[in-house]
Amino acid sequence: MEIKKGSLRWTDVEIRAAVDAYLDMLEREQSGQKINKAQENRTLRAGALAERNASAVEYRMQNISAVLSQMGRPGIVGYKPAGHAGANVEKIIRERLNEWDNKPNPEDFGPTADDATLERRATQLEKRTIKNPPEGIAKPQQSASSRAMFVRDPAVRAWVRQQAQGICEGCGESAPFLMNGFPFLEVHHVKHLADQGSDRISNAVALCPNCHRRCHHSSDREEFTASLYQKVLRLTRED
Numbered sequence: 001m002e003i004k005k006g007s008l009r010w011t012d013v014e015i016r017a018a019v020d021a022y023l024d025m026l027e028r029e030q031s032g033q034k035i036n037k038a039q040e041n042r043t044l045r046a047g048a049l050a051e052r053n054a055s056a057v058e059y060r061m062q063n064i065s066a067v068l069s070q071m072g073r074p075g076i077v078g079y080k081p082a083g084h085a086g087a088n089v090e091k092i093i094r095e096r097l098n099e100w101d102n103k104p105n106p107e108d109f110g111p112t113a114d115d116a117t118l119e120r121r122a123t124q125l126e127k128r129t130i131k132n133p134p135e136g137i138a139k140p141q142q143s144a145s146s147r148a149m150f151v152r153d154p155a156v157r158a159w160v161r162q163q164a165q166g167i168c169e170g171c172g173e174s175a176p177f178l179m180n181g182f183p184f185l186e187v188h189h190v191k192h193l194a195d196q197g198s199d200r201i202s203n204a205v206a207l208c209p210n211c212h213r214r215c216h217h218s219s220d221r222e223e224f225t226a227s228l229y230q231k232v233l234r235l236t237r238e239d
Helices: 012-030 037-045 054-070 087-101 115-126 154-164 209-217 221-231
Strands: 186-189 204-207
Touching: 012 037, 012 054, 012 087, 037 054, 054 087, 115 154, 154 186, 154 204, 186 209, 204 209, 209 221
Parallel strands: none
Antiparallel strands: 186 204
16 A cells, blocks of 8 residues: 555654754744745755655644744744644654754863863763764963963863763773763873873873872872773873
């Protein structure tokens, strides 16, 4: 039996694609740009929503307007809110909207010497998957301060902790507690920045507080540091 195009249940991927397209249009509209809804509809049906017809895409956009209205947020002019999307569809729409709310701002990628700012930016980046290893900083510059402070890349801190997945790369134990909803691990530069070490993933490990202090203060700190190169394969020795 032939199934009418657009009659199948929408997949999570399709709903998320619709939300992405909607929010992209909304951002452009709010910045004063004109949007062609019919053209956007055709573009979606030529790609991510190839299994949907024009009216189905239009109705889904109205569903998104309805969810935004329920959240007290503005929607696209011309997409009149339409409810009755179904509990699962509405749930996925809300989840995708929340993911966009947590999307890092460009400034979150900015290197900084202030540790509080660095941690805030790294935490924001850690909420989303960092697909590609960050470039980092080969020769971190020391900032003007009464104490030694180096400009560091928040993406390096976030990526290293994501790779550790809550496990200390020194002792192999779980992080001792959560902070901001994430396992608490400290990012340590194996060759210290003060010794001309880089702020790159090839010189950074995620450690529990005990192992971090061990690298700096213990009587076997040199031996323990040397062992990290054996345990963490991405590390490379720096001259």
